[in-house]
Amino acid sequence: MDKKVSNQILQAIKTDNLMLFLSHIKGHENLCFGRFPILSVAYLYGAKKIIKKYRNKLLMYKAYEKIDEPLEIYQKFSAVAGRCLRLYVADDATVSPIEMLAILHMDAEVKKIFRHFSYSKLICKNLQTIYGNINLQKVEMSGSKIKIGMRRFDYHQKKSHKLIALCSAVAIVFFAVAYFAIGFAGGFGTNLSYAKVGNQNQLIYALKNGGNFRLTNDISFDQEVCFAGFSGVLDGNNKTIYISKFADWFVLNNNGTIKNLNVVVGSIDKQTDKSFSLLVGTNNGTLQNVRVSCDSLKLTCNKSKDANIYVNGFANHNNGYIKDCTLNLNANVVGNLDGECFVAGFAGTNSGTISGCEFKANSSLLTAEADVCGIATDNNLGANVSSCKNFAAISQSSKIDDWSPNASGIVQTNYGAVTNCHNFGDILVESTNSKQNTSALVFVGGISTTNYGTIEHCLNKGKLSARSNTLAIYCGGISAYSSYWVQNNQMIMPILKNCASNSKICVSSAHKDAFAFVGGISGFLWGEMFGCYSLCSFETAYDQTKNFVGNCLGSSYLQYQFFGSVICISASNNFMLDSEATEFQIGALINNGQVVANGQNSPSGEVVTLATEQLVKQQEIFWDEQN
């Protein structure tokens, strides 16, 4: 064979030059450089393109056309073969492609090729020797299959893997120790381990990002802050957040839990055209054991785009829980707007639950042209206000036409349930409205002004006062006005159950048509009343012209039926203290907005009048709550 051609082929293999290889290989496919067939040389030099193109074809050859072995091939082979070299010392020995692969540790390729071609006993023996004795790998051959075990690591490989394992193990231990050490010191921010918050920046982070946090220090805000929304848990740990400059809310939307926290707000004197709350705008989560205090809140509510403005200590809208919270607040709110302004200690609208809350003594809510009450303005259907106490003084002054001033101790309008609530604060409404023949009315109630739901086991001990120029007045120890409402074509009756009133009720009106309906339990009732008692005294005496005072009810509805007429009350087991101001249990009966009958007593003993307080206290229904 032309030495020039063989050199060109070797050159092509060394450089993996497919074109050069193609141009010289024809007719020399079985060429063997001494002990090395072309494919073995290609494997040795890693000529991938040539191997890919010619591998199957070159593997077919079992007999070779041998030429002189170039020294450079031997040198390269001896560098990689190591102890395998001794297998091929004989001149007639051949390093077949599969043996070359085994020497080069290309085990996967060996398995692949072995499956498709049969090999001589010598080759199989050499493979056994290469793998079993030299590489120390397990090898099993059966038919066309060869199983090759994992290759032992050399020193460097073993060292690298040991280093990785050691580093990883050390890192795992280090990270675990570091993480838990920091976590125990700073908190993990999980349900089980709250992240500790000790300064203003951390609190800002907490309220912006949400999570589980616990205060470790009192924190002050000198600048106005209002956080859009909070989700997670903020445990105040009975620490205090001081806010010297207040925006309209501290947190606009609470979807998490804020608990065990004191919030002290500095004096506020501002005008607003939107709702205002010392803690949150809308509460969809839980506010628990939070104590809010503000010594002076002066607010003027101006005309706003919204129909109603709510001013509150805890939430404008409560859809979640407000539990065991207290409020210290002295507020002076002026409603100066087209819509209506409502002021309440804890919530504007309540669609959730407010329980165990207390509006503290020495607090006050004084308003002008803004309806006011101690706990919640609107207690919606399905909502609950329970075990709440109001000690704050509550009053509203009003002079604008067609405005009906409302004031009460616990809720203003109730469609839900008010249970176990007590009012100890004095309540006053003063209307200087001079417009005559107006439909506006004054409502003053110890627990609620307008009641369409259930009031159960509630007590009023606060003094109730209503003074009016031209407006008619409804005033009652529990509710000012309790009447039915219609839902799905059904009349839903209000219920007053096991309620008690023990206070002084002072009502006066100037104009001759400004009627006053005053009762120890309710100013007006069309509904149900069970197990209630009143120890109220009345400053204004019953007369037949405009002051309709009943020791139980100021008025009720007289319904005419074909067989006569009935008073629209379902009642039993009610006991009232006799009063010098009135000899009647019901001040007047109303039909179609007109007084159709003067003072009445219950026809069948549903309400019993007793001469002394002692006698009332002897009744089984009597209960009292000391403040």
Add this chain to the structure above:
Amino acid sequence: MSKTNSLYKILSIITICIDVAFAIYFAVCGALALTNQIVFCQTQLVVFLVALALNVGFLIYSTTMLLLHKK
């Protein structure tokens, strides 16, 4: 050194680099958390879990390889 040996060497260097980076992160983070400058919270938990997962992965890989190639 063969190509595979270089690969293992690179892998071990990567492991060390990653671990050093995490160690620095935790050191800085811990110092800031302990001095009340940041809140130690979910972010750090995620980083910790990633670091842990990587290292457990490395550990399992290297131990398995050492065992397999010993047989």
